Amino acid sequence: MKTIVKATNLSYKINEKKLFQNISFDVDAGSALHIKGGNGTGKTTLLRMILGISKPTRGSIESFAYKDICFTGHKNALKQYLTVEDNLILLSLNTHINLDKYLTDLDLHNSLDVTVANLSFGQQKKLALLRVFLNDSDLIILDEPCVGLDSNSQQILCFFINEELKKDKCIIFSSHIRLDIEANILNLDKL
Amino acid sequence: MSKFAFNSISEAFTMQSLNGQNHGLYVWSVLAIVFFTLLITFLVYKYKLKKISKKIK
Amino acid sequence: MKIFYFEFLKLRKKSRGWIGPILVFVLIMTAFPLTVEFLNEDLDQAFFSVLWIALMLVMMLATEDIFLEDYNDGSLEQLALKNQSLALILGTKIFIYWMLIGVPISFIGSFYGFGITRSFDLGLNILPILLVTSYIFLNVFSFGNALSLTKGSVLGTLITMPLVLPLLVVLGKVVISINIGLNYFGFLALLLGILSIIIVVIPLIISFIIRAHLE
Amino acid sequence: MIKKFIHQFASPKTYLFQVTRAYPYIFVISILIYIISIFWGLFLTPEDFVQGNSYRIIYLHVPASFISQALYGGMAIASAIFLIWKVKLSAYLVKSIAPIGAMTTFIALISGSIWGIPTWGTWWAWDARIVSTLILFIMYLGLISLHDSFANYEKADKFLAVLVLVGSVNIPIIKMSVEWWSTLHQSASITISDKPTIDPSMLYPLFGSMIGFTGIVVCLVILSSKLHIFVREKNKSWIKDYV
Numbered sequence: 001m002k003t004i005v006k007a008t009n010l011s012y013k014i015n016e017k018k019l020f021q022n023i024s025f026d027v028d029a030g031s032a033l034h035i036k037g038g039n040g041t042g043k044t045t046l047l048r049m050i051l052g053i054s055k056p057t058r059g060s061i062e063s064f065a066y067k068d069i070c071f072t073g074h075k076n077a078l079k080q081y082l083t084v085e086d087n088l089i090l091l092s093l094n095t096h097i098n099l100d101k102y103l104t105d106l107d108l109h110n111s112l113d114v115t116v117a118n119l120s121f122g123q124q125k126k127l128a129l130l131r132v133f134l135n136d137s138d139l140i141i142l143d144e145p146c147v148g149l150d151s152n153s154q155q156i157l158c159f160f161i162n163e164e165l166k167k168d169k170c171i172i173f174s175s176h177i178r179l180d181i182e183a184n185i186l187n188l189d190k191l
Numbered sequence: 192m193s194k195f196a197f198n199s200i201s202e203a204f205t206m207q208s209l210n211g212q213n214h215g216l217y218v219w220s221v222l223a224i225v226f227f228t229l230l231i232t233f234l235v236y237k238y239k240l241k242k243i244s245k246k247i248k
Numbered sequence: 249m250k251i252f253y254f255e256f257l258k259l260r261k262k263s264r265g266w267i268g269p270i271l272v273f274v275l276i277m278t279a280f281p282l283t284v285e286f287l288n289e290d291l292d293q294a295f296f297s298v299l300w301i302a303l304m305l306v307m308m309l310a311t312e313d314i315f316l317e318d319y320n321d322g323s324l325e326q327l328a329l330k331n332q333s334l335a336l337i338l339g340t341k342i343f344i345y346w347m348l349i350g351v352p353i354s355f356i357g358s359f360y361g362f363g364i365t366r367s368f369d370l371g372l373n374i375l376p377i378l379l380v381t382s383y384i385f386l387n388v389f390s391f392g393n394a395l396s397l398t399k400g401s402v403l404g405t406l407i408t409m410p411l412v413l414p415l416l417v418v419l420g421k422v423v424i425s426i427n428i429g430l431n432y433f434g435f436l437a438l439l440l441g442i443l444s445i446i447i448v449v450i451p452l453i454i455s456f457i458i459r460a461h462l463e
Numbered sequence: 464m465i466k467k468f469i470h471q472f473a474s475p476k477t478y479l480f481q482v483t484r485a486y487p488y489i490f491v492i493s494i495l496i497y498i499i500s501i502f503w504g505l506f507l508t509p510e511d512f513v514q515g516n517s518y519r520i521i522y523l524h525v526p527a528s529f530i531s532q533a534l535y536g537g538m539a540i541a542s543a544i545f546l547i548w549k550v551k552l553s554a555y556l557v558k559s560i561a562p563i564g565a566m567t568t569f570i571a572l573i574s575g576s577i578w579g580i581p582t583w584g585t586w587w588a589w590d591a592r593i594v595s596t597l598i599l600f601i602m603y604l605g606l607i608s609l610h611d612s613f614a615n616y617e618k619a620d621k622f623l624a625v626l627v628l629v630g631s632v633n634i635p636i637i638k639m640s641v642e643w644w645s646t647l648h649q650s651a652s653i654t655i656s657d658k659p660t661i662d663p664s665m666l667y668p669l670f671g672s673m674i675g676f677t678g679i680v681v682c683l684v685i686l687s688s689k690l691h692i693f694v695r696e697k698n699k700s701w702i703k704d705y706v
Contacts, residue, residue: 051325051329052329053325053328053329053459053462053463054462054463055463067331068329068330068331069329071325071326071329073322073325074322075320075321075322075325076321076322077321077322077323077325077326078321079258079261079321079323080321081261081262082257082258082261086257086261089254089257090254090257090258092250195506195507196506196507196508196509196510197506203506206516206517206519207516208510208514208515208516208517212515212517212581214515214516214517214519214581215516217517217520217577217578217580217581218505218516218517218519218520220577221520221523221524221573221574221577221578222501222505222523224570224573224574224577225523225527225570225574228566228569228570229679229683232563232566232683233682233683233686236683236686236687236690237686239690240686240689240690240693243690243693243694243697244693244706246697247693247697247702247703247706248703248706391629395609395622395625395626396609396612399612399613403608403609403612406601406604406605406608407602407605407606407608407609407626409601409605410598410601410602410605410630410633411629411630411633413598413637414598414633414636414637414639414640415640417640418640442636453625453629456625457621457622457625460618460621460622461618463618
């Protein structure tokens with residue numbers, strides 16, 4: 001089995017305050033990792049470390065993904081003043097073959113010419129998740145993907161993730177809401 | 192070393208030049224400014240250091 | 249090519265981002281004759297000072313949220329994740345800003361130069377200077393705004409203004425040499441030289457700064 | 464190799480201990496040299512033929528303006544070291560030099576403009592050196608406010624170092640451009656840039672005052688860096704022993 005993300009002895013300090021210490025884990029292709037923990041335990045920081053945006057204070061983290069990492073975080077990376085359609089162009093998804101299918105599934109078909117600022121929070125989140133559903137990468141990282149989603153969309157997300165796992169993709173996510181996904185669990189509370 | 196440039200203390204104070212102008216005001220005010228700026232900077236840093244040392248203890 | 253189009257689309261649709269600065273520039277250039285008596289000589293003398301200062305202020309205004317918006321909505325994170333070079337993307341962004349704001353302002357500025365000094369040559373002569381200078385200003389102010397990304401544009405202005413002051417001196421010399429009919433291409437070459445260094449170096453520095461901000 | 468050496472030598476702890484030991488000597492010696500040379504300069508040197516006695520300000524003004532530029536150079540070197548080798552101490556130094564640099568530039572500006580009144584007849588002229596000093600002063604203020612505006616010290620260090628380096632590229636440009644400008648605007652005002660052939664009897668106290676002032680400024684930098692190390696490392700165990 002190919003390892004996609006390999007972390008050894010990660011420690012992180014912010015302004016001399018320790019967030020976590022000596023975390024080691026491997027994530028293989030075709031498997032998922034669920035990062036758990038209360039508020040302020042460093043879930044987002046850990047995810048950003050895997051992305052390579054933050055650097056660990058000690059230890060090393062390597063990612064063997066060839067393609068761009070697919071990521072959605074707390075910020076949606078949507079342009080508020082553009083319409084849904086323009087945003088899809090910016091994401092280079094406007095010509096994707098599965099676009100129509102997901103637009104109907106997520107009930108976004110009717111709001112294509114609405115500016116994002118006029119969408120509800122949940123709708124914006126769904127639009128941001130389109131980036132995940134139509135991804136072209138072997139490592140998918142989701143930071144609290146379920147915030148603001150209705151149960152229908154959550155199911156679509158779960159189903160989608162399970163499908164992706166079968167395609168040997170590697171998924172790392174953090175979530176307070178339980179998802180029906182077979183995943184290894186990394187609990188930051190107990191460290 | 193050269194000899195004293197002024198004949199009396201009062202002359203040194205006014206610093207009368209050959210052209211008749213008194214430059215004492217300028218020279219002494221610059222000296223005062225330099226002196227006080229340095230002094231204040233030293234005092235400020237000493238004070239701050241004292242304060243933070245207390246905190247650390 | 250794709251990033252080029254994307255950045256263009258973003259800025260074009262955000263009309264206040266590029267029409268705003270141009271309008272402010274037009275307003276300043278229209279307003280300044282009102283403060284002087286309507287004698288042509290006076291206007292001539294004040295014109296260039298106002299032009300350069302207005303150009304600088306407007307470029308400052310234009311770059312105010314050049315990275316802030318992308319930072320706030322998370323686009324910068326996504327850009328940083330790509331295998332593509334971040335510096336290239338940022339350089340393109342600045343270029344698009346120049347295309348949509350710097351170039352029109354340069355033309356308007358040279359038009360005003362023609363209108364106020366009544367000399368066609370002069371209007372034509374300052375056009376290349378305006379084009380190059382506006383690009384330099386945009387680069388330098390983008391650098392300042394990247395440094396003070398989350399701290400407001402006042403700080404960015406404060407730290408980058410000293411960096412562009414020498415440019416104003418050069419611009420003053422350019423005007424004098426145009427006025428007395430000297431060849432000003434030496435200065436143009438100098439400005440182009442500065443620009444060519446800045447175009448390469450500033451995006452690299454900005455990408456370093458932005459990665460540090462995201463950390 | 465180099466990296467290891469620098470890191471060993473440049474730990475804030477060793478720096479602090481070494482510097483504290485050297486501090487009293489530097490302080491006493493430089494104060495002595497400074498006072499003697501100022502006294503010498505103000506009273507024992509002959510009067511300048513052109514400028515009269517006001518030239519004596521040179522002994523106060525020149526050291527300050529020399530140091531204000533030298534400190535920027537020091538900051539630039541420290542920033543480069545910090546960005547290349549990630550030496551924490553040099554980041555501390557950059558931060559602690561900035562206010563001292565602003566102070567010396569302030570002295571240089573004020574003393575220069577007071578000097579200008581008797582010699583040029585005006586306290587301010589748009590002269591090359593004055594303008595570049597003023598820009599330097601604004602740059603120092605900008606650097607200080609940049610560092611102060613970030614709560615996260617690591618980020619602030621990085622940005623400060625970048626800005627110092629970019630600014631140092633700018634300094635020769637400032638000099639160059641401003642000097643062209645002054646040659647064009649050469650009006651009644653006399654530039655101080657063309658040095659009078661200075662008499663040795665005036666030169667020695669000038670050197671003395673420069674050395675003395677440098678020593679005093681070094682003392683101030685030591686105090687300032689001490690303060691900054693205290694702020695940054697206050698949770699370390701060794702600092703409690705030190706205090």
